[in-house]
Amino acid sequence: xxxxxxxxxxxxxxxxxxxxxxxxxxxxxxxxxxxxxxxxxxxxxxxxxxxxxxxxxxxxxxxxxxxxxxxxxxxxxxxxxxxxxxxxxxxxxxxxxxxxxxxxxxxxxxxxxxxxxxxxxxxxxxxxxxxxxxxxxxxxxxxxxxxxxxxxxxxxxxxxxxxxxxxxxxxxxxxxxxxxxxxxxxxxxxxxxxxxxxxxxxxxxxxxxxxxxxxxxxxxxxxxxxxxxxxxxxxxxxxxxxxxxxxxxxxxxxxxxxxxxxxxxxxxxxxxxxxxxx
Numbered sequence: 001x002x003x004x005x006x007x008x009x010x011x012x013x014x015x016x017x018x019x020x021x022x023x024x025x026x027x028x029x030x031x032x033x034x035x036x037x038x039x040x041x042x043x044x045x046x047x048x049x050x051x052x053x054x055x056x057x058x059x060x061x062x063x064x065x066x067x068x069x070x071x072x073x074x075x076x077x078x079x080x081x082x083x084x085x086x087x088x089x090x091x092x093x094x095x096x097x098x099x100x101x102x103x104x105x106x107x108x109x110x111x112x113x114x115x116x117x118x119x120x121x122x123x124x125x126x127x128x129x130x131x132x133x134x135x136x137x138x139x140x141x142x143x144x145x146x147x148x149x150x151x152x153x154x155x156x157x158x159x160x161x162x163x164x165x166x167x168x169x170x171x172x173x174x175x176x177x178x179x180x181x182x183x184x185x186x187x188x189x190x191x192x193x194x195x196x197x198x199x200x201x202x203x204x205x206x207x208x209x210x211x212x213x214x215x216x217x218x219x220x221x222x223x224x225x226x227x228x229x230x231x232x233x234x235x236x237x238x239x240x241x242x243x244x245x246x247x248x249x250x251x252x253x254x255x256x257x258x259x260x261x262x263x264x265x266x267x268x269x270x271x272x273x274x275x276x277x278x
Contacts (some may be wrong), residue, residue, distance in 0.1 A: 002173045026180045033080045033217040049075050054098035055082040055213070055234055058220050060096035060227055061129035061175040065109065068134045069094060069210040071142045080224075082217060097130035097182030109133040111176070120164055120172075129175035131227075135168050146235050155209075158246070159238050171196060185191050195230055 009119055028121040054064045069075045080090055086272040089099050096105035102116060109130050111118070120136055128136065143159045173180070174196045191197075202223045204216055205229050248270065256266045 010256055018074050031220055033082060036271075043121070049078040049093040051075055051078045051083050052095040052098065054084050055216065056084070056222055057198070058195040059097075059202050060223070061131040062129040063220065063223035064171060064227035064231060065096045065134040065200055068131065068142060069096070069138060070230065071145070073141070081222075082220065088117060091226045100126040101242075102133065104137050107139075122161055122164075124164060124169060126169050126173050126178060127176045129172045131175075132164075132168055132172040133162065139163070139168075143235060143239075146232075147239055155243055157244070159217045159235070162238055162242060163234055166238075167231065170194070172211055195227060199227055202226065243274075258269065 006121055051066060066080050070078050070080075075094060078093070081088065084098060086099070089095050094109070095101070096109045097111070099108060100113040101110055102113070102118060110116075111127070111129055111133060111215045115128070118124050118133065118136075120128060122131060126132075137179065140151045140156055140160050143163070144153070144156045147153070147156060147159070149156055172178075174194070188199055202219050204211055204219055208215075249270065252266050257263045259265050260265050
């Protein structure tokens with residue numbers, strides 16, 4: 001661990017496992033997290049952009065949102081600045097989950113303000129969190145890079161919708177307090193094993209004597225790595241497994257009249273997980 005000081009700020013350089021970011025972040029495996037108390041980064045390398053989110057207790061949505069936005073060309077290798085100071089936030093290149101503004105033209109992605117009702121669209125009606133907002137505006141770019149296709153390719157659009165359905169929507173709903181079922185009955189059991197819960201448990205424990213900004217920011221880096229790795233796993237599963245299975249099923253559906261004139265019988269040429277394809 002290398003440390004130095006500059007301009008009254010404590011500077012540190014953190015490394016995360018490089019495998020979490022390849023191939024989508026092949027340019028860098030460094031995450032710099034800052035707060036008003038200190039700034040992290042190398043004095044010999046100034047990131048081209050700075051992305052803000054709030055300090056204090058964190059949730060899955062801003063951890064994942066910060067991870068995803070750094071996968072984009074515009075914000076690649078960005079420094080993450082954690083603060084609630086409006087003056088600091090105003091000078092940043094993008095702001096997630098704080099600030100009370102949703103304005104994608106200025107890269108402001110908060111969802112807490114009164115009157116916010118933004119949804120993903122495409123038939124999805126769950127109110128978005130900061131992660132959902134980042135995905136809505138940058139998800140196609142991220143997926144296109146993983147598939148090594150243009151953003152207008154049909155498979156990019158297919159994954160864009162499928163990943164929101166299978167992964168992103170739950171994060172939006174949990175962060176906004178939306179129940180999974182339309183009922184007032186209490187759940188029959190508690191599930192604290194989902195991603196949002198696991199990210200939440202990375203917050204500093206109240207019994208920990210070290211409640212410093214440095215330790216809090218280190219915990220946030222862990223949260224980004226956890227949420228980001230599961231996001232990339234989901235993208236890669238859909239690219240490697242879901243798309244090929246869907247292609248097999250769609251081909252069999254198109255040929256079903258060759259099997260029987262009724263069109264009600266479909267024969268798979270090889271095994272694939274049919275139920276996951278739609």
